[in-house]
Amino acid sequence: MPHKEEEFSEFTPDLYPPFPEDVPTVELQTITLSKLLEGDSAEQNRVYEACVGRGFFYLALNGCAKGETILRGADQIALTGERVFKLPLEEKMQYKMVKTLFGYKFAGSTVTDKSGTPDTAEFFNVGKNDMIVPDDRMTRPWPSAILDAKPLFDAYINSAHSVGMTILAIIADKLGVDVSEFTKRHRIEEPSGDHVRITRGPPRETEEMPEIQTPSHTDFGTITILMNWLGGLQVWSESSRKAELGALEPDVPGQWLWVKPKNGCAIINLGDAAVRFTNGVVCSGRHRVIPSPGAQGRWPRYSIVYFVRPEDQCLMKSLEGKGIPEGRDDDESLTATEWIYRKSVALGNRFDN
DSSP states (O other), rough: OOSSSSTSOOOOOGGGGOOOOSSSOOOOOOEEHHHHHHHOHHHHHHHHHHHHHTEEEEEEESSSSHHHHHHHHHHHHHHHHHHHHOHHHHGGGGGOOSSSSSEEEOTSSBOOOOTTOOOOOOOEEEHHHHHOOOOGGOOOOOOOHHHHHHHHHHHHHHHHHHHHHHHHHHHHHHHTOTTHHHHHTSOOOBBBSSSEEEEOOOOSSSSSSOOOOOEEESSSEEEEEESSSSSOEEESSSOOOOTTTTTTTTTEEEEEEEOOOOOEEEEEEEEEHHHHHHTTTSSOOOEEEEEOOOGGGSSSSEEEEEEOOOBOOOBOOOOOOOOOOOOGGGGGBBBBBHHHHHHHHHTOOOOOO
């Protein structure tokens, strides 16, 4: 366990114990980003197979500029987050989420089950659109630690967003959809719910498992890019095409399986918007976060997530293509802003406290 003195960081990946070998883990494909960027057709096929299967895969980041930016940037953003989380609660609450996806979420502000058990993690959502524009065009205040690292966030966001669009371009090609149908719904310069989430999960208080840090859910964006150093992420063993509002529990039988962190890799998963746009062809995998297993559970768990989400004014209609089945849903008239807000509230987020 790290020292608690101010000069020592609690985010110290070089000191973390190894992930235990005696817990049930999921087998995921490992895709190489550099091969995707080079147009490797076999690697693109593997991406598509993962997207229509479980909706999760590892993405190896070494060997290309975008990947290296994410690898190096995630460490620096985690250290920035540590500075923010060390602020007094009263100061952090000045940036709390109020009817928005951006800002500070305190531990206990989300329920983890139908009985109302509170979550144990805190996180800070750093909005994409404020980090990629000059200071005078930002729409909300940010802690000084975030502002000091704004160039870091800018570079990270541009690289992560580009990776998400690379994955969507592959899906479009396989489904016979013009890639512009995805790109015009996810333009980086347009207002959207995209953000970098810095999460801190506390060390496990007891040996019993679990203490829920993030409850069972499917993501409600399009593509999620996760960087983590300790275990904690679990996926449901059986995939489902249902992206249901308010479903805190899995809707098909199965068990929770650990996702082992993999050095040099991001963990990619698809969200409900991707399911919506493809009318159920791809899968939004159900997952949750609990304290790390074994000796890793004695350490605070940091993670960095980038969410690629549809533009605020995008209508949540399924696309048309030879590989997309016909059919309509009641939510097709909703804008992304309305759709995401409904899903976030249904997940248990309390935006008004």
